[in-house]
Amino acid sequence: MTTVAFVPDVTTSDLYLDGIPHETFAQMRAVDGLVWHPYEGGGFWAATRHADVLTISKDSERFSSAIGHTNLWDLEADALEARRSLIDSDAPEHTRLRRVVSKAFTPKNIRAWEEVTRNIAVRCLDDFVAQGGGDWVDLVAAPVPINVILTIMGVPLEDADLLVELSNYLVEGTGETQSLAPDAFGNTTELRLLPFNSPASHALFEYGGKIREVREADPKEDLVTRLIFAEIDGERLTKSEYQNFFQLVVFAGNETTRTAMSHAAMALAANPHQWQRLLDDPSMIDSAVEELLRWASPVMHMRRTAAVDAEVAGTAIAKGDKVVMWYSSANFDEAVFADPQILDLSRDPNPHFAFGGGGSHYCLGAFLARMELKILLEEMIRRDLRLSVVGEPVRAPSNFVQGVLSVDVEITK
Amino acid sequence: MTNDTKGESLEPGNARVVVDQDKCVGVGKCEMLEPEAMEVDEDTAIASMIEGTVLPLERAQKLVTECPSSAISIGDIEGSQTSQNVEQQNAEER
Ligand code: HEM
Ligand code: SF4
Numbered sequence: 001m002t003t004v005a006f007v008p009d010v011t012t013s014d015l016y017l018d019g020i021p022h023e024t025f026a027q028m029r030a031v032d033g034l035v036w037h038p039y040e041g042g043g044f045w046a047a048t049r050h051a052d053v054l055t056i057s058k059d060s061e062r063f064s065s066a067i068g069h070t071n072l073w074d075l076e077a078d079a080l081e082a083r084r085s086l087i088d089s090d091a092p093e094h095t096r097l098r099r100v101v102s103k104a105f106t107p108k109n110i111r112a113w114e115e116v117t118r119n120i121a122v123r124c125l126d127d128f129v130a131q132g133g134g135d136w137v138d139l140v141a142a143p144v145p146i147n148v149i150l151t152i153m154g155v156p157l158e159d160a161d162l163l164v165e166l167s168n169y170l171v172e173g174t175g176e177t178q179s180l181a182p183d184a185f186g187n188t189t190e191l192r193l194l195p196f197n198s199p200a201s202h203a204l205f206e207y208g209g210k211i212r213e214v215r216e217a218d219p220k221e222d223l224v225t226r227l228i229f230a231e232i233d234g235e236r237l238t239k240s241e242y243q244n245f246f247q248l249v250v251f252a253g254n255e256t257t258r259t260a261m262s263h264a265a266m267a268l269a270a271n272p273h274q275w276q277r278l279l280d281d282p283s284m285i286d287s288a289v290e291e292l293l294r295w296a297s298p299v300m301h302m303r304r305t306a307a308v309d310a311e312v313a314g315t316a317i318a319k320g321d322k323v324v325m326w327y328s329s330a331n332f333d334e335a336v337f338a339d340p341q342i343l344d345l346s347r348d349p350n351p352h353f354a355f356g357g358g359g360s361h362y363c364l365g366a367f368l369a370r371m372e373l374k375i376l377l378e379e380m381i382r383r384d385l386r387l388s389v390v391g392e393p394v395r396a397p398s399n400f401v402q403g404v405l406s407v408d409v410e411i412t413k
Numbered sequence: 414m415t416n417d418t419k420g421e422s423l424e425p426g427n428a429r430v431v432v433d434q435d436k437c438v439g440v441g442k443c444e445m446l447e448p449e450a451m452e453v454d455e456d457t458a459i460a461s462m463i464e465g466t467v468l469p470l471e472r473a474q475k476l477v478t479e480c481p482s483s484a485i486s487i488g489d490i491e492g493s494q495t496s497q498n499v500e501q502q503n504a505e506e507r
Contacts, residue, residue, distance in 0.1 A: 108455060367442075
């Protein structure tokens with residue numbers, strides 16, 4: 001067994017300013033077993049190979065989402081309880097909650113929003129073209145997902161700006177700086193009890209609660225209505241479950257898709273030959289979406305905590321140990337993907353982990369995210385849009401999301 | 414797609430798949446790949462194969478490998494026996 005002669009630090013945010021540190025992850029993948037990674041406030045086992053991420057992800061009995069936190073750092077017990085939502089719960093609570101909300105996210109329910117999604121994508125792309133290019137994040141990658149999620153949730157359009165602002169503050173909460181005062185938006189809750197330690201979460205709870213009341217009295221054909229009235233075995237979401245979920249969706253449905261769309265433009269601009277292949281043969285579009293998701297790896301890791309003593313890849317893991325699944329490494333594992341550093345829009349099969357390694361927590365919004373990306377590509381193909389990046393993109397300093405803050409994109413034809 | 418050694422010994426034909434209700438997360442990768450054959454139920458948010466449909470074995474196997482929750486397995490194969498059926502028969506004979 002090879003022991004680690006070096007201790008790579010893959011948690012410093014600055015490491016991600018030029019994108020995923022592929023070299024470092026390749027070195028970690030070459031080590032037998034899992035790599036022990038020191039971390040302030042408690043180290044963790046890093047799983048970097050595709051096979052090991054898969055094992056951990058599918059074994060939610062031994063690897064818990066409810067203990068400690070699903071991010072690298074631990075939360076205090078009361079904070080964990082107050083903030084608990086789908087993503088950081090275990091069976092049987094998770095199963096119950098997931099069943100109720102899944103009903104709103106079935107392919108049929110999501111497909112009903114296809115035209116709405118297309119209209120939003122068309123509007124943003126037309127703007128981008130009319131301006132002769134510009135910041136792709138600001139003009140396309142950010143507005144498309146947030147407008148889609150707000151529309152399908154049924155948030156009145158006059159409140160859209162407020163919610164965009166709130167969700168941007170949450171995005172900020174994944175980085176290291178917070179620009180809001182603790183009592184912003186009338187918040188009186190201790191910040192550590194709020195998701196992302198952000199007063200914007202308080203505002204989202206309040207807003208979610210308000211719109212719930214409105215829809216209870218006046219049900220509509222939207223996601224909020226479906227969430228309120230969805231029943232499994234006669235049970236509905238409690239008010240606080242609903243509020244936590246509302247907040248989770250506004251974040252999860254927004255930042256991640258934005259990141260995928262940002263990287264899609266960057267990848268296509270950097271690989272004009274691949275883009276030409278897709279223009280010539282649009283029937284490749286489904287595999288193109290998957291490859292762009294692999295390439296973007298918007299969420300770079302999720303954490304689990306061992307509920308019992310366990311073993312992965314020959315490494316003994318003690319009950320209570322943190323285990324971190326690095327999707328940003330697994331998605332480029334040469335044992336699974338031939339030439340992982342090459343963008344191949346026809347790659348198939350493409351068992352990437354952009355939506356997690358599979359199992360009970362697999363991304364609830366995957367169908368929606370795939371539909372949004374596909375529609376965006378279809379509309380780009382229709383416009384025969386050829387892009388090139390001007391200067392350097394500005395990346396979010398984060399070890400968690402492969403975020404892009406801005407990228408100046410030019411139309412080359 | 415011949416990564417399934419269990420499948421290799423079987424004659425190619427049409428197959429039906431079965432979905433493990435406890436494992437399915439209802440996001441519908443299967444419905445996306447095979448909209449004519451797979452459907453996530455509106456009330457339960459659990460996928461199943463539409464009554465009366467079959468898929469060529471190769472495409473059925475693709476579903477097995479693509480399902481993010483390992484919820485799909487091959488059920489009956491036309492003109493052949495699944496290992497499951499064989500096991501069942503063996504068990505009954507014993
Ligand atoms: C490209 C876009 C997206 C990416 C890359 C992404 C990625 C992820 C990942 C990695 C997870 C964690 C999986 C795990 O722990 O195993 C997750 C969970 C989740 N995502 Fe997404 N997501 C995207 C879009 C969306 C959208 C559009 C929504 C909602 C509208 C959404 C809602 C959720 C929810 C609710 C969970 C928690 C599921 C659970 O714990 O049961 N996501 N997502
Ligand atoms: S792909 Fe698998 S988990 Fe997803 S809906 Fe189909 S059977 Fe269920």
